[in-house]
Amino acid sequence: MPRARGFEYWFGGIDLNATPEASTSTDQHAGQPPEVGGHRVDPQGDEAGPSNNDQQADSRARTGVTLSSEESDGEAEVESTPEGYVPKVPFVGMMFDTPELALQHYNRYAHHIGFSVKIESSRRCAKDGELDKFVYVCNKSGKPREEEAVPVKQRNRKLTVLTDCKAKLRVKRDGARWKVTQFVEVHTHEVIDKFALKKYLRSHNKIPAEEKKFIDLLHEVNLTSGRIMEIMGELYGSKQNVPYNSKTVSNYTAKLGNYDRIKDIPELLEYFEEIKKDDPRFFYRFKLDAENKVENLFWVDSKARDVYPLYNDCISFDTTFMTNQYSMPCAPFIGINRYGQSIQLGCGFVRNESSVNFVWLFERFLEAMDGLHPLNIITDQDAAIRTAILIVFIGIIHRFCRWHIMQKVQEKLGTFVAQREDLRLEFNDVIDYSMTPQEFEQRWANMVETHGVADNTHFLDLYDLREYFVPAYFRHRFFPFLQTTSRSEGFNAVLKQYVHPHDSLVRFFKQYMKLQERIDVTEDAHEFDGDEKTVRLWGDFPMEKQILQTYTMPIYHRFQLELRKITSYNVRDIGVTEQGSIHEVFPIQGSVRGYGRRSYRVDADVANGIYNCECCKINRDGILCCHAMKVMAHLGMVTKYPEHYILPRWCLPPPDIVAPRDERQERPVGQKLSRKDMRLLRYGNLCSDFAKLAVGLAASEKTNEIAERHMRAMEKEMADLKKANADALKKRKSAKHAVNTNTANDSQESVPMEEDAATVENRKARNPPMSATKGRPGSKRKKGGLQLQKPKQGLCGVCKQPGHDARTCEVRLANPEKYSLLGLFH
Numbered sequence: 001m002p003r004a005r006g007f008e009y010w011f012g013g014i015d016l017n018a019t020p021e022a023s024t025s026t027d028q029h030a031g032q033p034p035e036v037g038g039h040r041v042d043p044q045g046d047e048a049g050p051s052n053n054d055q056q057a058d059s060r061a062r063t064g065v066t067l068s069s070e071e072s073d074g075e076a077e078v079e080s081t082p083e084g085y086v087p088k089v090p091f092v093g094m095m096f097d098t099p100e101l102a103l104q105h106y107n108r109y110a111h112h113i114g115f116s117v118k119i120e121s122s123r124r125c126a127k128d129g130e131l132d133k134f135v136y137v138c139n140k141s142g143k144p145r146e147e148e149a150v151p152v153k154q155r156n157r158k159l160t161v162l163t164d165c166k167a168k169l170r171v172k173r174d175g176a177r178w179k180v181t182q183f184v185e186v187h188t189h190e191v192i193d194k195f196a197l198k199k200y201l202r203s204h205n206k207i208p209a210e211e212k213k214f215i216d217l218l219h220e221v222n223l224t225s226g227r228i229m230e231i232m233g234e235l236y237g238s239k240q241n242v243p244y245n246s247k248t249v250s251n252y253t254a255k256l257g258n259y260d261r262i263k264d265i266p267e268l269l270e271y272f273e274e275i276k277k278d279d280p281r282f283f284y285r286f287k288l289d290a291e292n293k294v295e296n297l298f299w300v301d302s303k304a305r306d307v308y309p310l311y312n313d314c315i316s317f318d319t320t321f322m323t324n325q326y327s328m329p330c331a332p333f334i335g336i337n338r339y340g341q342s343i344q345l346g347c348g349f350v351r352n353e354s355s356v357n358f359v360w361l362f363e364r365f366l367e368a369m370d371g372l373h374p375l376n377i378i379t380d381q382d383a384a385i386r387t388a389i390l391i392v393f394i395g396i397i398h399r400f401c402r403w404h405i406m407q408k409v410q411e412k413l414g415t416f417v418a419q420r421e422d423l424r425l426e427f428n429d430v431i432d433y434s435m436t437p438q439e440f441e442q443r444w445a446n447m448v449e450t451h452g453v454a455d456n457t458h459f460l461d462l463y464d465l466r467e468y469f470v471p472a473y474f475r476h477r478f479f480p481f482l483q484t485t486s487r488s489e490g491f492n493a494v495l496k497q498y499v500h501p502h503d504s505l506v507r508f509f510k511q512y513m514k515l516q517e518r519i520d521v522t523e524d525a526h527e528f529d530g531d532e533k534t535v536r537l538w539g540d541f542p543m544e545k546q547i548l549q550t551y552t553m554p555i556y557h558r559f560q561l562e563l564r565k566i567t568s569y570n571v572r573d574i575g576v577t578e579q580g581s582i583h584e585v586f587p588i589q590g591s592v593r594g595y596g597r598r599s600y601r602v603d604a605d606v607a608n609g610i611y612n613c614e615c616c617k618i619n620r621d622g623i624l625c626c627h628a629m630k631v632m633a634h635l636g637m638v639t640k641y642p643e644h645y646i647l648p649r650w651c652l653p654p655p656d657i658v659a660p661r662d663e664r665q666e667r668p669v670g671q672k673l674s675r676k677d678m679r680l681l682r683y684g685n686l687c688s689d690f691a692k693l694a695v696g697l698a699a700s701e702k703t704n705e706i707a708e709r710h711m712r713a714m715e716k717e718m719a720d721l722k723k724a725n726a727d728a729l730k731k732r733k734s735a736k737h738a739v740n741t742n743t744a745n746d747s748q749e750s751v752p753m754e755e756d757a758a759t760v761e762n763r764k765a766r767n768p769p770m771s772a773t774k775g776r777p778g779s780k781r782k783k784g785g786l787q788l789q790k791p792k793q794g795l796c797g798v799c800k801q802p803g804h805d806a807r808t809c810e811v812r813l814a815n816p817e818k819y820s821l822l823g824l825f826h
Contacts, residue, residue, distance in 0.1 A: 114191035237691035300346030358388030565626035609642035
């Protein structure tokens, strides 16, 4: 019988690879039972038993790769079966220490032959009530199923074809061990010979224990089952060599979330308390309903609380994204740091989008931020949010997300406006490029009158909302680099890379914190670039170099973009005032991105370094616009950027305003990863390296013998190391037991600590029910202005006419033989 390729398998002390020839005794041991791997075997092949328990435990550990079974009856340990492995054929009288080991061996044998195994029956002894018999059979055993009509609502499952196969292995308890009493080898069906197909047999479609830990790691970074299989295929050398498929991975990762879903809220609140031990400024609050189910939830980390006073001038709040199994709307508070980067300023979940719940959420936000109100806020269009803001945030400037409003308009007016191209262009221009409320209202009145839509209810409704979304009403307010809640939507888009819509809140929070780490890393990279790197200047204006040395790199790039746009404009002098001069800046040709085709007025006070443009970019974004800089260049005032236009929030962080950060202690060299992570990393590297070696070692019998020889040597060395470690562990346990015995009386007199009120409240909290939420837009892509296009109408596949499809086409129905539905797809 050929040997396995570099693997030895042991079951209950029996070397299943050993052949009778390999078990013969040497001359000095004549007359004694031969030793096989440290175990005595009698001349009949039955094992006499291990010399001691340590050897027995050690021998069982000397296997290939251990697999964790996913059988319905529990998590039993099974062993993998590498290609080329030839297990010993079972026989009547074969002995095993446990029925599980018998099943493992039979399953290995089944993998080699090409069939799957299942447990047919078991029996308990009438005397002691313990199990004393198991029957393992081929999964094709049983009478063939009669074809029945499948109910309409029944799931269409793939069923195994039964052939009444009689192949089986029966084991009975024989004292302290288990003995094979029946073995039927013949099958009534064709077995699977191709190695790559054997993994689809149910009893062989398993994930190794070590690989489960690695898959856990990949799942934590939100990789899909398909991507995980791609990675495992690289480790195995080919996806065909992976002993399981993507469905197995998908089922396993689904199980990972089951525990979180059961004890979601208690585990989350316990996790919050663990964080507070290391981060006392971590803040969280929750609200329970009458049944102690979580109704609302809010948290914010210490870093967000520390930086909020620097960036409270503008925040974005959006509830149009649901990312949890309860369909509770996710409500992140998003700010903008000195690098123009979105940052997390807290996150909440609400049972439903009512003003009462939003009031609770905003009050908790203020509580966490020591009562400091935000100055400007942009949200999606929602009456409940608007009401809550008026109640909680006193004096704040609130605007709606223009994108959401335009989406609703497109649903109602899309076809109407798309058929009137002049109206569509003027509509966008009026909204985007009106500089003052008075100009907007005048241009709007002219537009609706010219196009005859003054009485259109949708245009009237849109006009009533003008103060909440038209830029002309907010040009003097600080809403940097955004016209919509794209900050929140960008956060949602990134969050989708970390969580699934049906994840538990525990997993959501953990992934939220990983996203925070990503933000921190990006901020560190920007900080490093500002300190250690530079870029080429676009022009020769001295003020450009000044900005490069003053502003953070991302903000400098935005400034440079404005500086480049001065080449798109000409300037003419149109007047003089007591304060200075008046200039008109007009495009040289066509439209300028972000500013349209219109001209802009700039008032210049050279003596005081004041340049006021009617586009108000300096107020909205905190940097001068291209129109102001065009006038500065026209007047020869490009030597220095006016100091009063330099906004501290965009500047490189001086030591006195650097946000406090938790400095992580440097780890010793060689311990940059935890022991668990290092083990997973080594495992992945070894799998990849051995897979590459296997390609060459499988080329011939000689190379195969080299592999077997070295792997047997490694197995022996590992067995010796495990035994030494086990002996050392026993000694330590014995010493610890002696110490515990001496202190037993003291421990019995200990008094339990009282729980604080927060802990008691946390223990009461239960998982929330499913939320009944409002409808949400299907797309989250930001659109500039109103992109109204006439929807493309589909054509019938038969007559090529609109208004119907092939199923209801009169031409097809009149000629069913000529136009069959199946023929349409050829």
